[in-house]
Amino acid sequence: MKVRRYAANTVATIAAWFGIAKIFGSINFSDAATNILVSAAALFGQYGDENIEDFYFLASALVALFLAILIVWAANVLVNRMTKKANPPAQKGQGNPSHGM
Numbered sequence: 001m002k003v004r005r006y007a008a009n010t011v012a013t014i015a016a017w018f019g020i021a022k023i024f025g026s027i028n029f030s031d032a033a034t035n036i037l038v039s040a041a042a043l044f045g046q047y048g049d050e051n052i053e054d055f056y057f058l059a060s061a062l063v064a065l066f067l068a069i070l071i072v073w074a075a076n077v078l079v080n081r082m083t084k085k086a087n088p089p090a091q092k093g094q095g096n097p098s099h100g101m
């Protein structure tokens with residue numbers, strides 16, 4: 001059962017990662033945002049158009065991965081809470097009356 005859950009989480013994370021990355025890839029930048037991106041790339045020693053594009057790709061891919069992991073984690077927490085409410089644990093002293101007699 002855990003293997004299925006891990007596989008489902010992995011597939012969901014990859015799907016969310018690609019979806020978020022696609023959204024990030026379609027963003028049109030204003031001049032101010034472009035200047036911020038160039039300044040951020042320069043902090044890491046990246047100069048020139050291609051290096052800045054590579055920097056943006058790496059940064060957006062990492063942020064998209066982080067957001068995808070966060071979304072899948074939050075969904076797991078929500079499902080676990082709903083499952084616990086639907087199946088509350090047995091209270092102490094409420095065991096099977098046929099045992100222990």
